[in-house]
Amino acid sequence: MPVYRTPNPQHRPPAAAAPGAPARPARDVDVISHSLDQTRRIGQRLAALLEPGDLILLEGPFGAGKTTFTQGIARGLGVESEYITSPTFTLINEYAARLPLYHVDLYRLQTAQEAGDLGLLDYVTGDGVTVIEWPERAAGLLPAAHLTIYLSDIAETKRALRFHAAGARYTDLLERFKSQAFAPGAVPDPGAPPARGTGGAG
DSSP states (O other): OOOOOOOOTTOOOOOOOOTTSOOOOEEEEEEEEOSHHHHHHHHHHHHTTOOTTOEEEEEOOTTSSHHHHHHHHHHHHTOOOSOOOOOTTTSEEEEOSSSOEEEEEOTTOOSHHHHHHTTHHHHHTSSSEEEEESGGGGTTTSOSOEEEEEEEESSSSOEEEEEEEESHHHHHHHHHHHHHTTSTTSSOOTTOOOOEEEESOO
């Protein structure tokens, strides 16, 4: 099985396509969220495009908004519970929705072997949507195809989100997300900035 490798979120954008060449699909999209609610809405818009078996990896320091973003995904999938919290001690929370949502937090694990013993691949290869916080704890175990979202603090509630697609399914997902989620009114927050995409196969 191909394995997950953490791409460098600071990598240089590839050179622009030659004049007249067809536009290359974006594999990176950068978004600025100005509030916790907007971070949730961005997650909610992504959820509308998710399909069975999709794998979403969330990276960033404590307090960057990983669980807040997951709350938005849960809302977008139709999870009825309003109490979506990080499963730091339970490791995996399961929610019934349009698609089953598996919310995984690997922070307390030390090795990929521990993640394997947890049965992580059973969730990842299942019929739901798997969202993993601290996925680097399972490096070498997760499939190479996935969508990674890097979250970082800018201010107290302002966050930078970089979406990185690995694999054809997630490149297509990111293209659809970029075109649909940030259409006028899609994320109804005053002053919400447009997404910026970086094309190419870097």
